[in-house]
Amino acid sequence: RVTPSHTGHPVYRRYKHFDWLYNRLLHKFTVISVPHLPEKQATGRFDEDFIEKRKRRLVLWMNHMTSHPVLSQYEGFEHFLMCTEDKQWKLCKRRAEKDEMVGAHFMLTLQVPTEHQDLQDVEERVDNFKSFARKMDDGVMQLTNVASELVRKHLGGFRKEF
Numbered sequence: 001r002v003t004p005s006h007t008g009h010p011v012y013r014r015y016k017h018f019d020w021l022y023n024r025l026l027h028k029f030t031v032i033s034v035p036h037l038p039e040k041q042a043t044g045r046f047d048e049d050f051i052e053k054r055k056r057r058l059v060l061w062m063n064h065m066t067s068h069p070v071l072s073q074y075e076g077f078e079h080f081l082m083c084t085e086d087k088q089w090k091l092c093k094r095r096a097e098k099d100e101m102v103g104a105h106f107m108l109t110l111q112v113p114t115e116h117q118d119l120q121d122v123e124e125r126v127d128n129f130k131s132f133a134r135k136m137d138d139g140v141m142q143l144t145n146v147a148s149e150l151v152r153k154h155l156g157g158f159r160k161e162f
């Protein structure tokens with residue numbers, strides 16, 4: 001059960017609905033890192049403890065998604081939160097799946113500010129983004145190196161055993 005704070009009306013969603021939303025977000029926003037959903041466990045999925053843990057993780061996932069400035073504004077996300085009837089759900093689902101504004105076309109949805117922008121402020125924001133991008137690139141490179149090293153170590157151990 002998901003209850004949007006702006007409507008106060010609960011909607012009931014199964015894991016497959018969350019999975020659908022997650023896949024729509026990945027498809028539409030290829031340039032945004034969408035957090036993974038909690039695992040869908042194949043065995044023991046009806047175990048009460050597992051279901052409760054997954055519910056808590058889905059709540060955390062939803063809290064993160066609703067606070068995201070771009071993802072939370074996506075029409076499919078709003079549909080996920082507010083659609084209460086099956087017929088309406090299917091209609092909006094089909095519309096979201098036919099959306100042509102995906103991938104690089106996402107940039108066409110960005111709007112140029114109508115008011116004058118201070119050049120110094122804009123340059124500062126661009127410099128901050130460049131700095132962030134460099135740090136992110138360095139972090140990803142370090143993570144890749146650590147992962148490669150772990151793979152190398154684990155493969156080395158297995159080779160000795162065979």
